[in-house]
Amino acid sequence: MLSFLLVAILLHLAGGSPPPEPVVCTDGTSNCTVTNSVGSFPDRVVCRARSVTYPRTEQELVGAVAAAVSAKRKMKVATRYSHSIPKLMCPGGLDGAIISTERLNRTGSAVHEYVVGLRIVTPAPASKGYAVVRELGADHPDLDAAKASGACINSPEDGLNTSCPWDPRVRGSFSQNTDFSIALSKAPAFVAEMQRLRDLSPDTFCAGIDTRFGVLIRYVKASSAYLGKPEDSVDFDIVSYRSRTDGMPRAHADVVDEIEQMALHKYGGLPHWGKNRNFAFDGAIAKYPKADEFLRVKDRYDPDGLFSSEWSDQVLGINGSPNIVKEGCGVEGLCVCSEDSHCAPEQGYFCRPGKVHDEARVCSTSVNP
Numbered sequence: 264m265l266s267f268l269l270v271a272i273l274l275h276l277a278g279g280s281p282p283p284e285p286v287v288c289t290d291g292t293s294n295c296t297v298t299n300s301v302g303s304f305p306d307r308v309v310c311r312a313r314s315v316t317y318p319r320t321e322q323e324l325v326g327a328v329a330a331a332v333s334a335k336r337k338m339k340v341a342t343r344y345s346h347s348i349p350k351l352m353c354p355g356g357l358d359g360a361i362i363s364t365e366r367l368n369r370t371g372s373a374v375h376e377y378v379v380g381l382r383i384v385t386p387a388p389a390s391k392g393y394a395v396v397r398e399l400g401a402d403h404p405d406l407d408a409a410k411a412s413g414a415c416i417n418s419p420e421d422g423l424n425t426s427c428p429w430d431p432r433v434r435g436s437f438s439q440n441t442d443f444s445i446a447l448s449k450a451p452a453f454v455a456e457m458q459r460l461r462d463l464s465p466d467t468f469c470a471g472i473d474t475r476f477g478v479l480i481r482y483v484k485a486s487s488a489y490l491g492k493p494e495d496s497v498d499f500d501i502v503s504y505r506s507r508t509d510g511m512p513r514a515h516a517d518v519v520d521e522i523e524q525m526a527l528h529k530y531g532g533l534p535h536w537g538k539n540r541n542f543a544f545d546g547a548i549a550k551y552p553k554a555d556e557f558l559r560v561k562d563r564y565d566p567d568g569l570f571s572s573e574w575s576d577q578v579l580g581i582n583g584s585p586n587i588v589k590e591g592c593g594v595e596g597l598c599v600c601s602e603d604s605h606c607a608p609e610q611g612y613f614c615r616p617g618k619v620h621d622e623a624r625v626c627s628t629s630v631n632p
Contacts, residue, residue: 283302284365285297285298285299285300285341285342285344285345285352286312286315286341286361286363288314288315292314292315292316292317293313293314294311294313295311295312295313295314295315295361296309296310296311296312297310297311297312297315297339297341297345297352297353297361298310298345299345299346299347299348299352300344300345300346301348301438304348304349304350304353305348305349305439305539305540305541305595305596305597306350306541306587306595306597307509307595310350310352310353310354310355311356311357312339312353312354312357312359312360312361313336313357313358313359313360314360314361315341315360315361315362315363316330316360316361316362316363317363317365317366317367318362318366318367319366319367320367321382321384321396324362324367324384325384325392325394325395325396326394327360327362328362328384328385328386328393328394329387329392329393329394330360330393331360331362331569332386332387332393332394332567332569333389333393335567335569336358336359336360336569337354337355337356337358337359337360337569337570337571337572338354338359338360338361338362338569338570339351339352339353339354339359339360339361339362339570339572340352340361340362340363340364341361341362341363341364341365342363342364342365343363343364343365346537347536347537347538348439348440348537348538348539349536349537349538349539349541349544349574349578350572350574351536351537351574351575353572353574354572355572355573355574359572378406378410379400379401380398380399380400380401380406381398381399381406381409381410382396382397382398382399383396383397383399383409383564384396384397385397385564385565386564386565386566386567386569386570397564405560405564407487407488407489407491407553407556408488408489408490408556408557408560408561409560410486410487410488410491438473438502438503438504438505439502439503439504439505439540439596440500440501440502440538440539441500441501441502441503441519441522441523441538441539441540441543442498442499442500442501442534442535442538442539443498443499443523443526443527443532443533443534443535443539443543444483444492444496444497444498444499444532444533444535445496445497445499445526445530445531445532445533446494446495446496446530446531447482447494447495447496447497448494449530449531450496450497452530453525453526453529453530453532456525456619456620457478457522457525459619460518460521460522460618460619463618463619467515467518468515468518470514470515470518471503471514471515471516471517471518471519472501472502472503472518472519473501473502473503473504475502476500476501476502478499478500478501479499479500479501480497480498480499480500481497481498481500482495482496482497482498483495483496483497483498489551489553489554489556489557489560490536490551490553490554490557492533493551493552493553496533498535499526500535500538501519501522501523503516503519509591509595510590510591510594510595510607511594511607512594512606512607512610512612512626513594516594516625516626517615517617517625517626517627517629520593520596520623520625520626521617521618521619521620521623521625523539523543524599524617524620524622524623524624524625525617525619525620525623527543527547528620528622528623529620529622531550533547533550533551534547536578540595540596540597541585541586541587541596541597541598542585542586542596542597542598542599543596544577544578544585545584545585545586545599546580547578548578548579548580549580554579554580558579558581561579586598586599588605589605590604590605591604591605591606591607592605593605593606593614593624593625593626594606594607594612594626599623599624600614600624600625600626601614601624602614605626606626606627607626611628612626612627612628613626613627613628613629614626615627615629
């Protein structure tokens with residue numbers, strides 16, 4: 264009996280209360296907002312949309328896309344739990360449409376090279392009903408442009424007893440996720456420099472990151488996907504604290520900022536498309552040898568850019584920059600600081616060079632210019 268009770272307790276603890284619904288509407292399925300699983304995008308701006316649809320079948324999905332195309336309305340897909348930190352699911356403006364997969368997906372996952380085929384819905388001319396299903400088999404030349412990764416997690420609701428610590432409903436830890444990949448051949452040198460930064464002040468280094476996680480490291484194989492890893496890489500994942508107050512600096516945040524800038528700029532690191540803050544994506548698309556091929560397929564499948572948004576245009580190098588340069592932008596990770604006003608000089612945080620990577624520019628209380 265004791266063993267049975269122990270197993271039952273462990274099974275309960277192994278579960279997890281699901282995150283909140285990312286799409287919330289004030290009028291049925293109209294006048295909506297969409298957010299991510301932590302409840303805030305890097306720029307802290309609320310994303311609004313005209314409406315949301317919840318297709319249950321492929322036929323309903325085709326209908327949802329066709330309705331948006333016929334109205335020439337921008338649209339984005341919101342997954343069930345909306346784990347992506349940047350504004351990937353925000354259509355922009357007030358007239359955009361959200362297509363939620365909450366009732367469409369059930370189980371399963373698909374990760375890069377394990378994808379051997381896809382069925383996707385794309386815009387089409389009126390003569391074809393405004394939307395068509397395209398089937399991309401293993402030998403289809405466009406499969407490498409469509410490959411992505413994702414997964415569905417199903418957990419029972421339990422009154423938030425086992426909710427994640429970053430769930431916005433429980434006011435737990437408020438964090439940001441920095442994730443980048445560095446070519447395997449360059450990873451040892453990067454790790455050595457990160458250790459140098461740690462050794463300058465171990466207490467400061469550990470205070471700058473969430474020590475419950477530390478620096479997570481995993482190996483990633485090269486991918487044939489146009490926006491995948493072009494060579495075998497090492498992925499580094501760092502969780503750090505974020506203030507709930509806009510513009511409020513975090514003690515020792517310069518540690519993570521220096522690591523990230525060193526990884527991206529000195530070692531040619533690639534930011535995770537679904538994590539990171541704005542500045543990490545500045546110029547990132549130029550690091551992908553097959554980016555032009557991806558953009559050609561994108562333009563062919565969606566010539567009017569109805570699945571595009573201001574954010575996707577910025578990170579794909581089509582129009583504008585993901586950087587938002589303003590007072591305090593360095594504190595929020597919206598830019599790399601270039602002057603003190605980008606930090607919080609009134610609170611003693613100034614734009615300073617990095618301690619190991621002196622080309623980095625971070626918001627720091629260091630007295631050394």
